[in-house]
């Protein structure tokens with residue numbers, strides 16, 4: 505979801521740059537631990553901020569799963585599936601650095617997205633085992649991207 509098809513990319517440039525970062529902001533504003541300097545970066549579409557939002561949503565999703573609160577599971581998984589993107593400037597930087605590896609980077613994000621969508625479906629069917637299987641796939645996408653790209657990308661976004 506970091507880059508869509510070229511066709512979309514052109515038409516959505518304006519929309520994306522003004523994309524909705526309120527989710528990331530909300531997640532952070534309730535977390536006193538995170539410093540104000542990071543909040544300021546949210547306006548610039550920091551990837552860190554997006555990731556911290558994902559962490560919070562994943563933690564809440566885990567709690568919802570263990571409490572078998574299917575409404576909350578579906579709600580949290582939906583937020584993860586549609587997580588905010590970093591700014592266009594940030595994404596351009598990532599694309600430039602990763603080059604041909606961008607497809608692999610994006611594939612990891614797709615794993616997370618698709619698994620989160622499947623969680624919503626299984627939550628609606630109150631299928632906790634299905635949700636559990638989807639969750640494994642989802643978290644695998646997080647970890648796989650981190651092990652392959654986190655250091656490299658983190659370095660260029662400093």
Ligand code: HEC
Nearest residue numbers: 551552555558559562609612613645646649654657658661
């Ligand atoms: C497509 C790649 C990719 C996927 C998928 C991904 N991440 Fe990340 N994540 C990154 C990168 C790159 C960084 C480093 C960002 C930086 O340092 O600026 C990061 C950093 C983080 C951090 C550390 C943020 C900080 O404060 O330094 C957390 C927490 C995190 N991700 C959570 C998640 C969770 C939870 C998921 C899955 C739901 C996930 N990530 C999926 C690429 C990814």
